[in-house]
Amino acid sequence: MAQHIVPITNGKGSKEIVDGLYNVLAEVEGYDNTSINPKQLNITTGTNTYNLTISANGTLTLHVTDDGTDIGVPIEGATFYRCDASGNRYGAMIETNVDGDAVFPFVPHGGTTPPTIYFIQTGSDGSHTFDDSVQQTTMNNPTATVQIENPEADTRNFNITDANYANLPVGDGQLTLTE
Numbered sequence: 001m002a003q004h005i006v007p008i009t010n011g012k013g014s015k016e017i018v019d020g021l022y023n024v025l026a027e028v029e030g031y032d033n034t035s036i037n038p039k040q041l042n043i044t045t046g047t048n049t050y051n052l053t054i055s056a057n058g059t060l061t062l063h064v065t066d067d068g069t070d071i072g073v074p075i076e077g078a079t080f081y082r083c084d085a086s087g088n089r090y091g092a093m094i095e096t097n098v099d100g101d102a103v104f105p106f107v108p109h110g111g112t113t114p115p116t117i118y119f120i121q122t123g124s125d126g127s128h129t130f131d132d133s134v135q136q137t138t139m140n141n142p143t144a145t146v147q148i149e150n151p152e153a154d155t156r157n158f159n160i161t162d163a164n165y166a167n168l169p170v171g172d173g174q175l176t177l178t179e
Contacts, residue, residue, distance in 0.1 A: 004022070008028065019045055021042050022041050026054055029108075029110060029111025030057075030058065030108030030111050031054045036054050037054070038052065055106055058110075058141075059104070059105055059142065060104040060117055060144050061101050061104075061145040062096070062148050063100055064078045064101075064148040066151060075124060076098050077125040078096040078124045079093050079096075081120055082117070082119055083119060109139035116138055120134050129150065
């Protein structure tokens with residue numbers, strides 16, 4: 001039985017292979033190699049691209065607090081996406097829970113060159129600010145926790161004066177600011 005080893009770089013590989021039915025085994029660091037799908041490929045004339053999937057088995061927790069420490073006040077409602085280094089988003093949005101934790105399951109990890117995981121914060125709870133740039137961490141182990149700071153927003157002052165009488169303050173009321 002002949003074996004054909006296909007080197008994979010950045011999720012892609014090529015190899016000259018004749019038509020036939022092949023069993024597929026994966027060796028990808030940081031992934032559950034038994035999850036390769038499909039487990040058999042029927043290589044046929046006229047089809048030159050075959051798409052497979054594999055599941056990672058690590059967990060990345062983003063712990064969001066007002067001061068970016070594990071003892072800070074947790075921020076519920078902060079939102080994140082997995083992304084690449086350019087900020088292209090992948091998968092569903094993850095939101096922090098009451099403990100301030102946003103958990104990304106199925107994250108690759110470990111190996112001789114641990115993967116860099118990119119993520120981006122897209123929102124907070126409305127009274128805290130956040131860094132909306134692409135952030136990253138290296139997944140050396142199957143589980144990791146990254147501390148994220150969402151400091152309190154600055155207090156903003158609003159003055160309403162009468163449009164017809166310069167500098168005359170209006171009476172009581174309220175403003176509603178909607179994003």
